[in-house]
Amino acid sequence: MFYINGAWVAPLTSHDLPVINPATEAPCAVISLGTVADVDRAVSAAKAAFDAWSQTEPGHRLGLVERLLEIYKRRAPEMAQAISLEMGAPIDMALDRQVGSGARHITNFITAFRDFQFQRPLGPHAPDDRILMDAIGVVGLITPWNWPMNQVTLKVIPALLAGCTMVHKPSEVAPLSSILFAEFIDEAGFPKGVFNLVNGDGVDVGTRLSSHPDVEMISFTGSTRAGIAISKASAETLKRVSLELGGKGANILFADADAQAVERGVLHCFANTGQSCNAPTRMLVERSIYDRVVEEAKAVGETIMIDLPSKPGQHLGPVASEAQFLRVQEMIEKGIDEGARLILGGLGRPESHNIGYFVRPTIFADVTNQMAVAREEIFGPVLTIIPFETEEEAIQIANDTPYGLSNYIQSTDDAKRNRVASRLRSGMVEMNGKSRGAGSPFGGVKASGRAREGGVWGIEEFLEPKAISGWGR
Secondary structure: OEEEOOEEEOOOOOEEEEEEEOOOOEEEEEEEEOOHHHHHHHHHHHHHHHHHHHOOOHHHHHHHHHHHHHHHHHOHHHHHHHHHHHHOOOHHHHHHHHHHHHHHHHHHHHHHHHOOOOEEEOOOOOOOOEEEEEEOOEEEEEOOOOOHHHHHHHHHHHHHHHOOEEEEEOOOOOOHHHHHHHHHHHHHOOOOOOEEEOOOOHHHHHHHHHHOOOOOEEEEEOOHHHHHHHHHHHHOOOOEEEEEOOOOOEEEEOOOOOOOHHHHHHHHHHHHHHOOOOOOOEEEEEHHHHHHHHHHHHHHHHOOOEOOOOOOOOOEOOOOOHHHHHHHHHHHHHHHHOOOEEEEOOOOOOOOOOOOOOOOOEEEEOOOOOOHHHHOOOOOOEEEEEEEOOHHHHHHHHHOOOOOOEEEEEOOOHHHHHHHHOOOOOOEEEEOOOOOOOOOOEOOOHHHOOOOEOHHHHHHOOEEEEEEOOOOO
16 A cells, blocks of 8 residues: 555555565565556645645644654654564664654754744845745655664655655665654645655666656665666756765774773664664774774673564664675675674674574774775674874875765864864764754765755755845835
């Protein structure tokens, strides 16, 4: 079933696809994959709804999103169960962080929208000029499997508030949470056609959305490879393309880093079983503390537990799919073959779990930045440790990557932190474990894409400025 034009409908033509529980390798649900015809039907519904929805009062749209937030919070345990089942997040983490991230994003967008100005003066030099912020039109939203509600809310909520109508394609690996989210949309009372959901793969549904002449914008989160394909498919219709792609974040540990820096870096890298585009997967360590840091990182890694997603507690679950499991195994083998020193983990499943896509938390030391494990996004619980001699060398290594999403700095020297942060080529820099504030833009540069999601920036991505002169007073 698909959610199109405000109702659950059967696909025109489809084939069934099992959703695999990564902890058991067995099907836990079956979805219908859509086709080009199903996408066309959803886009048609969104197009028909656009004029009325884009002209509603902003306060009305805000009220519906506020109602959606109430439903989202009330049904959070259901959402956590769906995410844990479909992509393997441990149930406590699924509720607190996976579902919790969605609630925080909705809340932050509501806050940002309350003071949002759709009509703005150009400036005192041009009193008769106005800038109107217009909804861009029908948008296609393509979301990944690793943080389902984090990415769904970062796209759907600002698009709704901006006045856009939309077609959402969730990952076929983890579609259950998005199907449940469509129920929340329905319960909140959004008008027919404003939000539409079509399950499917990238080849059929993703490509059709990207190339559809009535879709004005594509917002995509996923791999850099897929982002390139979407950009090419979108070029023929000159639509706006917003890409949030991969990363290979550097975590620079200077000799004056605080006592918790190593533990913080290891745990952050392995969080969500390493399946985060902004994970600090390259730990760059000043030579004078290198040996100590390697031993400390190993000790921290040895405390990390692996267990079933259905069990409560602070442990790691499996990676999300067989394809991802094989990818991580391939990269670990490359690291060994290239001569990196394996100090924790390695190939194969942990002894306690011979069924499911469980991966041994793995740490490589003595890595050079030319090795595959330092250059390619692995998307699993694999940390590489690289020594550096000087501040200048640390900056050079950090920037020597195709990616540019998020970097990290650990130092108690304020001036040094600020100096290094200003030279790192990434969309985000976090220092000494301080998280970015509410409404801060999430996004990168280079092969990490150029999107800026969250807060005012996230809303403006779905709007186009219209310049008007001679505005009547």
